[in-house]
Amino acid sequence: MLQEHAKIVDFISTAEGVTGRKKLQKMIYILKKIGVPFQEKYEFHIYGPYSEELTARIEELCDMGFILEQKEDKSSYVQYRYEVTAEGLEFRNALGKPVLENSEHAIQLNGKSARFLELTATLLFFDDLGRDEQIAKLHSVKGKLNFTAEEITEAFAFIEELKN
């Protein structure tokens, strides 16, 4: 019961908070793709893989008081920061087992930019294709972002690093 909620709380707590909705979406997706048992269903949206279920779950956790959502005004745009509350920690301890076998993953992912995570998640979304096709698809759906060859190489290396 509420195990899936507890997993999200556990992840945000392990990551020591997450800044940015897009970032949170992509981090969970990347972890799911490397085998972490998150159950949220993802589809392809504007910024790449996106889960409506995850959005709903985060909003529910905020309503329950287990996650605190803070709006940060960055003058030209607005950003959201998510942190686990004391009640959230109690909830996680009561219900959840740690979801991440390797807690370093949360920190590693959190250290990356939203742009890089969007790139990585999009490449993973097309991981059933050969590498050239994967890159061509990335440029076709994300043309406006002009990802460089270096960024793409770095993203592939990062995926390998996470898998190992």
Add this chain to the structure above:
Amino acid sequence: MDYANQKLAEEKVFKDPVHRYIHVRDQVIWDLINAREFQRMRRIKQLGTSYLVFHGAEHSRFSHSLGVYEIVRRILDDIFHGRPEWDESERLVVLCAALLHDLGHGPFSHSFEKVFNVDHEDFTREILQGDTEVNSILKKVAPDFPKKVAEVIGKTYANKQVVSLISSQIDADRMDYLQRDAYYTGVSYGHFDMERILRVMRPFEDQVVIKSSGMHAVEDYIMSRYQMYWQVYFHPVARSAEVILRKILQRAKYLSGHGYKFEQPPTHFLAFFDRSFTLKDYLALDEGVLMTYFQLWITERDPILSDLCDRFVNRRLFQYVDFDPGKDYKKLGELAQLFQKAGIDPEYYLIDDSTSDLPYDFYRPGEEEERLPIHLLMPNGDIKELSRLSQIVDGISGKRRTDYKLYFPAELLIDGKKKEIKQQILELLREGGV
């Protein structure tokens, strides 16, 4: 004439209670409708377990798919045709995507996908691109055509205008299912002036927009959607049936993995239990197959499987109470222990379920939202987001509503056995919050 442009000698029509007639002229569309994978959708209900609440809701994904195709056909042939912003060469790919968008749905797909951790969209892609009749028809158009159709359905197609006809906050899929589900459930909400909406749809840059004169018809559509979600799709009794269905599949999987000898072996499910399934295994399933197993499993020796199947087949559903998980998650733990003491397995008989909906959302620049808003085309050619002009839509924009329920078999708690423990359970359930 090449296959892509081949027309039937005479137009074929399907009588349809929602759109009156569904018109088919393209040979490709006709062939796809007759493909076995498309015919399979006749055996999968559009609304899953809702027929246990709204007895008319026995309509299939087959009829919904034809409906989505018909709406897109009307948009393309009657509204977009000849407009410079619309690329006519995309007509066939979008018609095929409309027709085939639900092809990968399985029997009672919501529950099935949860228990077996599969995704109908993966199966849609596999049916389109694998060794199937549908694939061989699409390939006759062009070798890369099946992939293109899959990309439109998967929302990764380069032309976003094409994608938004099938998946957006005002798309052909939603317009069909709202009206069709309203018709078959017999409810009075869910109706809106689709003809008006179609007449004011316009291709514009990389999206489809609505002429501002059609704003009130769109408001009506959004309110219809809101009502249908809460009155039909999230009906607590249909959810009770869904919960039981999920638990049947979960129990069968558990028993199979623990050496239980079924009197009626779950042959069709075995590949899903051990995750060795192929597309062929998936396509061999439909709701008739599942219902046959449920009927036969009523006489299984395992009391839980037998009971759950009897509940589903004979509509002896679980009772429910509202609960607030934020406050009551500890009580849930207590309840689970008491259920255990009372000899009722909480894994199968005490189930929390939540559902939520966001009726409409708009894009806030810089806020990293993911939903494409509905844009209105103003008389001067400007584009404005719907909720900026509509007070009604603004009132419900970005507001998610969530409902939590706790399901349990009420009659087992008043059967006179282990009275004291069951009394404690009932008191906990009656207490505020739970």
